[in-house]
Amino acid sequence: ILRQASPRSLVLLDEVGRGTSTYDGLSIAWAAAEHLVEESQCFCLFATHYFELTELPKQKPKMQNAHFDAVEQGRHIAFKHHINPGPANKSYGLAVAQLAGVPRPVLGRAKQILQSLENSDKKKTVKVAPIEMDLFNEAQAQSAEDAQSLLTALETTAVDELSPRQALDLLYSWKQNFGNI
Structure with a gap:
């Protein structure tokens, strides 16, 4: 795709860089997005979970962010088929995991880890609280x-x-x- 795309191409990409380390994947996705805009000059819809990529339109005026509507009702979420301009203001990863049937203990632990990651300074080593286990359970x-x-x-x-x-x-x-x- 990166070699063949032209200004006449419509390119649809989803989760470029998935299956790699976080920074490897982010770097690959970032470079691919830049290449498609600068070199290929094609029309591209680029779906990603790398929130950092939402900063690209500030550097590349030809890029734009968009996101799908989501409606939260209590602990439930419904994704709508309406696209809004701009980046999403929230991640719904845990809600999607719940919809996919991930067990409650795993979701609970994921929430703990997410909170630790969000509260940590990205330049420091991330410290995640250890799993608390009842050894006599x-x-x-x-x-x-x-x-x-x-x-x-x-x-x-x-x-x-x-x-x-x-x-x-x-x-x-x-x-x-x-x-x-």
């Missing part, structure tokens, strides 16, 4: 035991010696026995 102990059992089963299974049907049966068995880890 029976459910946690059982879950840890189940996880260890599953790990042992995975390590001792001769995958290359299983038929496709045996492998499928084994997966179903593991899901039934360890599905609540």
Whole structure:
């Protein structure tokens, strides 16, 4: 895309730099956006979660920010199909994670980490509060035991010696026995 785009191109990009480290991904996305505006001069819709990229229109007048409406009602969120000019004023990552079915303990921990990250000075080392665990919680102990059992089963299974049907049966068995880890 970066090599072939021209002023006659319509380019749609989503999450450029995803799957890399934060700064690698941000750098790749930033450079790609600049290239498309300066070199290719194409019309591009560039979806990203890198909030830092919302600063680019200040340096590149041909760039513009836009975002979709979202309506919050209590703990619920609804995304609308209306585009507004300018950057989003809020991230909805945790709300989207909740919609995707991420378990409550994970969401709770994510909120703690997010708060630590937002409160930390970006030039200093980020200090995130450790996970507080009840070491005597029976459910946690059982879950840890189940996880260890599953790990042992995975390590001792001769995958290359299983038929496709045996492998499928084994997966179903593991899901039934360890599905609540």
